[in-house]
Amino acid sequence: MKLKRLRTHALTGNALNAVNRAAVQDCKPIENEYFRLVRSASATTESGKQGSRGQPIKLTANFFPITTYADWSLYQYRVDFKPEEESINIKRGLLSAHKEFLGAYIFDGTMLFSRKKLQRDTVELKSKRNTDGEIVILTIKFTAVIEKGDYTFIQIFNLLMRKSLGHLKLTLIGRNYYDADAKTNIPKHKLQLWPGYDTTIGLFDCCLLMRSEIKTKIMREDTVLDLLIELSNYRNRDPNWM
Numbered sequence: 001m002k003l004k005r006l007r008t009h010a011l012t013g014n015a016l017n018a019v020n021r022a023a024v025q026d027c028k029p030i031e032n033e034y035f036r037l038v039r040s041a042s043a044t045t046e047s048g049k050q051g052s053r054g055q056p057i058k059l060t061a062n063f064f065p066i067t068t069y070a071d072w073s074l075y076q077y078r079v080d081f082k083p084e085e086e087s088i089n090i091k092r093g094l095l096s097a098h099k100e101f102l103g104a105y106i107f108d109g110t111m112l113f114s115r116k117k118l119q120r121d122t123v124e125l126k127s128k129r130n131t132d133g134e135i136v137i138l139t140i141k142f143t144a145v146i147e148k149g150d151y152t153f154i155q156i157f158n159l160l161m162r163k164s165l166g167h168l169k170l171t172l173i174g175r176n177y178y179d180a181d182a183k184t185n186i187p188k189h190k191l192q193l194w195p196g197y198d199t200t201i202g203l204f205d206c207c208l209l210m211r212s213e214i215k216t217k218i219m220r221e222d223t224v225l226d227l228l229i230e231l232s233n234y235r236n237r238d239p240n241w242m
Helices: 013-024 088-096 152-169 224-236
Strands: 064-065 074-082 104-109 109-116 120-130 137-147 171-173 176-178 184-186 191-203 209-220
Touching: 074 088, 074 152, 088 120, 088 137, 104 152, 104 184, 109 137, 109 152, 109 176, 137 152, 152 176, 152 191, 152 209, 176 209
Parallel strands: none
Antiparallel strands: 064 209, 074 109, 074 137, 104 109, 120 137, 171 176, 176 191, 184 191, 191 209
């Protein structure tokens, strides 16, 4: 099994406490790039990936097995919007207006996954867009049944993980979630340290594993106005500057 070293940060005092707080919270990607199947040619030999000489050692990695998961099928639907909508958040809002009809579901911006089988393979719904009041037609088309063991299940697990992190009131920055409430201020340098998570669920040699790492995001507190004032001060002190 491929092992990844757990990242550490040389932080002390309040910064360390902030990172620790993020680490102890209860329990995130979406596209195929997050599917991991780690298997080399040596895995097909009689001894697998086990060495032939030396002493065995025990290693600890930041990978956690998902030992129990639902043994049931999901229905996959494609959702199209007319007129087209680019914002995923607005798409989710348009769908949420029909949550009683759709039941529980997971939506990634294009595909909708649900345990509920709609009566018709193609369903049209109408929602009012809050930004401009325009009526948007949602076309929901059945595409496939997702069985246990399908790679799409890994996508769904990652969607669930990201949704769980969002319920913890964490802030999404880029592809990772960070805890703004646990930030550490460094006034001298106008910086903040935000502890957060980098997680991925993937299929490895043995089973389905979740990789989890602690990350720290460095956030600047100064604004564009602060930068312009600082540049102006430099120029006042030295007219030949720049």
